[in-house]
Amino acid sequence: MRLSQSPRRRPWILLAAGALGACGVAIAADPPTSYMPVVIKETFAAIKARMERDKPAVERRQRSLLEQRYDLSDQPVRGLRMSGGKPVQGGVRVRLPAGASWEQLAAMTPEQIRERDLFPAGFLPLPHPNHAEGGMVFPKFHIEALKRAEQRDLTRFDLDFDLPDHFLPDFPAPIYLTTRPDLGDVSKGQLVTINNYYELFNGVLNPKQLEGLRLLVTPFAQQQFNQTEDRRSALPSRGVACLDCHSNGHTVAATHLVGDIRPQPFRHRIDTPTLRGVNVQRLFGSQRALKTVEDFTEFEQRAAYFDGDPVIATKKGINILDRGHQVHAMGEFQAILDFPPAPKLDLFGKLKPSASDAQKRGQELFFGKAQCSACHAPPYYTDNSMHNLQVERFFKPQTINGRFAAMDGPIKTFPLRGIKDSPPYLHDGRLLTLEDTVEFFNVVLQTRLEPQEKDDLVAFLRAL
Template sequence: MRHRQSPRRRPWALLAAGALGVCGIAVAADPPTSYMPVVIKETFAAIKARMERDKPAIEQRQRGLLEQRYDLSDQPVRGLKMSGGKPVQGGVRVRLPSGTSWEELAAMAPEQVRERGLFPAGFLPLPHPNHAEGGMLFPKFHIDAVKRAEQRDLTRFDLDFDLPDRFLPDFPAPIYLTTRPDLGDVSKGQLVTINNYFELFNGVLNPKQLEGLRLLVTPFAQQQFNQTEDRRSALPSRGVACLDCHSNGHTVAATHLVGDIRPQEFRHRIDTPTLRGVNVQRLFGSQRALKTVEDFTEFEQRAAYFDGDPVIATKKGINILDRGHQVHAMGEFQAILDFPPAPKLDLLGKLKPEASEAEKRGQELFFGKAQCSACHQPPYYTDNSMHNLQVERFFKPQTVNGRYASADGPIKTFPLRGIKDSPPYLHDGRLLTLEDTVEFFNVVLQTRLEKQEKDDLVAFLRAL
């Protein structure tokens, strides 16, 4: 018997209520809770069979949402590649509501867009592929590579990653170090794992940094990948490593839900940000409450790996790192991960004279009419602050595939250096290309850029 999920109730509350309802017992709605169930009333075999049975319908629903929102076709930009050589997808992929244009939309007041229901669906918050369930989810190319290298399987039996590979970052991504810029890509085209980190980095890192890297590629128990009966891996798992999401110190766009929001339908999907240039950042965590990379590293192991629930963390195998010997070492390695080369930028982060005319016009727009520099300041194109875009001005609250789309609140200003290497965009990955991103901000900031101005702005962003 299947039960429709109420938008205000947790899935584990429904499981208990549904089981009693089958027996014919009248059940009152459970009160809201911030906690997950510790004692599971269902065998692992039953959980796995049920979720595998439900998987096709869940994935079909998410696939339908993506196709409704976006043009997912393969349209690489001619002659443009990421630092590791992967083609960059171009063009506006967000689908417009019928009967309108981008120019008309950008000219409307937020209230008009809201009342007429014209805010593009692709600009709404993007739900997790199964928002009621959530959890870490990796692209198949990363799963396959880790399986080959370590015989560790990051496959979930209940769910697959949703966005097409063409919209995701380089893999394996190049690694650039602030301490050894002369070496270029120190990964030598390899995915860094527990099996090859020492061979690649011995003699390049100091002993503390090398120990930090070892810990960053060491798997530890995590909510979906552990040994308990409520895991989401077919076999008991050694867990997840920091550099699974932040592959090669960059990102594979692995997704998750933030651990610091309740109830479930309000939790934001996370598009894993790159660790490149983390040394110039001062705010960490989904709500930016953490002030150092060491704080964030420790928080990830203690809380974020377990959906922000310390009770479940104890059950599934929390890894409590020693702050002085382990956390600091991990932070020290992360702090030397550099942005990719940007040959068209000078030492102040501005364009050199040899940049194209389109890029120069884009730079002028970036610091002028487009208002980008209000938040993204050179040389790294961040202000290390948070800003509330108040996107909810443009649409009525609504539930989309289990995600209650309303106010997102303040969001961190991410650095734009190397931005072409880090699709998709915005904190939840709702924008697939830089063209989508420019259209989004043109509407939200009401800057009324013309077509040529948008193209020039994209050209400048690709040079960063």
Template sequence: MNAPLTHGGLLALAMSLALPVVQAAETDKVPTSYSPVVITERFDAIMQRMAGDKAGVMQRHRELLEQRYDLADKPADGVKMTRGKPIQSGVRVKLADGASWEELAGLSPEQIREQQRFPLGFMPLPHPNHPEGGMVFPQFQIDELKKIENRDLTRFDLDFDLPEHFLPEFPAPIFLTTRPDLGDVSQGKLVNIRNYFELFNGILNPKQLEGLRLLVTTFPQQQFNATDDRRSEHPHPGVACLDCHANGHTNGATHLAGDVRPQKFRHRIDTPTLRGVNIQQIFGSQRALKTVEDFTEFEQRAAYFDGDIVTAAKKGVNVLERGSQVHFMGEFQALLDFPPAPKLNVEGRLDPAKASEQELRGEQIFHGKGACAGCHVPPYYTDNLMHDLQTERFYAPQEYNGVMAVGDGPIKTFPLRGIKESPPYLHDGRLLTLEDSVEFFNLVLQRHLSQQEKADLVAFLRTL
């Protein structure tokens, strides 16, 4: 005869029956497309915990950068951006000991993949803290806005990662398609809500001026907002479009594309320049938005909030009115011109009377053996298409520092006009110099250029 169950026996039985259910709930988590909406941890505890982890997070990322790149400041001789900042020279991506670029270029993609010899610096670049993500601004942008507006874009959990000498000059010059006679209209200042009217009244029409006002107006954003789900120490008014696209160009600020889930599959995005949007037909590094108005509205509704419409509603998304506000913002952006290229003729080709022999040789390689012009068509050096380089041919899927590298997918053909002023390169900024870019495409597209041909090609790119 079975013994009767005591109170303790009933409790033990209940616990034994419930335990597998609890364990299943903890271990069998269902993937979700949504960010957490309800924050149950106190903000001060979140900030203390994440600020305490910051040094370790940044050290881990710094080690990845140093493993991949030569991060030293090595300016190119006699080559500067418009306002005088030197551009960086040399291939910065490191190869394994004893390897050479010539040897690597002689291998097939299959051999490189099998031997695990694809350079680490050519792999997707993770966010400084990929599992967390979000907008991160260079220190010079943070310092300038604190001085001008008393608005602080510092994150308590993260700092920007790439050294300043690999970033565009700041503040960037501004050239307008409507007033080429004025040259740089920025007066060497960072355009912001407090000076935009002074700088542009009498140069822009009222619609364009209103569009610029909206571009320097702050709106709530995923990491910078007034809720307890933020990464600023204090409740925050938000971010302006030109906080990343500083002076209509780029300051190198980074975040993660909001198009993909789960988090580890999201791509880091280097802020693209807005120069030359008037000649472009697709917008966004990998989104293929069809108009600058689509791009403007998308940024406000989606990119500001990691593509999550639920948290956007919680944090105060600003829905722009398409017929006026978005149109005005787009109209101003369409005025932003490329910097002058004095060695190019009206067709975007080198003027032999102004170019050096090396630059002319580089142009021949660009249109010939290098086949660069197949995508980068003069005069603006874009075909307004997207192309998939299929970089996954060169490496097996792998996870590191929170990112899952499985290939890049289709990437927009960025215009190369003014390219020397827009480092770093590729959609995620993994290529620090033009020399890195030439080595990358020489390998991935198997062009088999010689050392001299690669040097000539870089010389040509610097003239654009």
């Protein structure tokens, strides 16, 4: 059950007493359940009115958290743009604890940082814009573009996306194909939708790939966007398409909560990853470790769209895809989405002689002192594995806007090719810039990089 789906506004699952009692987390009196309610006790009009009334307070709380954690100002890097032309944000945006410096933190042990409560708040897990409610949330610019293109509205009446637009990826993002690198951006600067996919790709894709793309831009019922009384759209909704989150086969940084964790406070926020380069990947999902892109595609439709609850999916309109034809076609299109061009890299994924001195120094650090290559091996800068960073060494368990921050668990090694196109970073988007990311790993891996070394490492990452 969601907080919003019962007139008593009770949490939809009991927090485990043994895990949370010592941390000061309130424990509900209801028995635990893995399921959401099928029978809703309020009318849609009552739900909508209540959640609209609560929305300003929910958003103020999340905005306050972000402002406490980060410098949210618009500070693009001079002369640096994503492959589609959007300026890249620069600088360390995570705020330091009072009286601490990055150099001091890097020199301390995890135990010292934990006991003195010096782990920067921006390094802690990032909660969903309304963690107790959860669900898919899309940036405003994407919502408006879809309304113009399809007259389909992904606005939620209960909350809006939280991160400022300037920290998000290109929109609409370029599309590069492994099968036709000669074409460059095959999107021609357009957002690919059900209305223009055929015009753009007929004659470029084979019939199976074209059918896969059609399905990827077809909206299907989803937990928040459907035709039932417990939806979160003002009008009954046709639903959400795969390429709503993975816009143009890339990402708009839309957020959600993982469907495979209970109870609700333990569920992790998801920063939608790019689909570029899935042909070289062998694990799918930031923490699920699904083994093929077909598994991932089928899982999304059967479970992730409905918060991992197939019971509620039956009510809201689950779309069961045929594995041998439809799922395979969708996977085949995803598998030809390529990384953006990287003119400074050679055939082995290393820098060409034309790279700058700073980039070359950064490359040396990447494969040496910074230890990045232990997980991110060239040419695509992934090891197709999962690693547990054990970030919980640095902080005490705590509840942050409804998110119980304790352990992240294993996280997939995402490819770093084209990484400047894919902010924000880490699986939940808690790191807004590459500078933030370097500072995070410098503390977590205890590599003790000097300030100039950090700048050089960032310069190398931007060349990938």
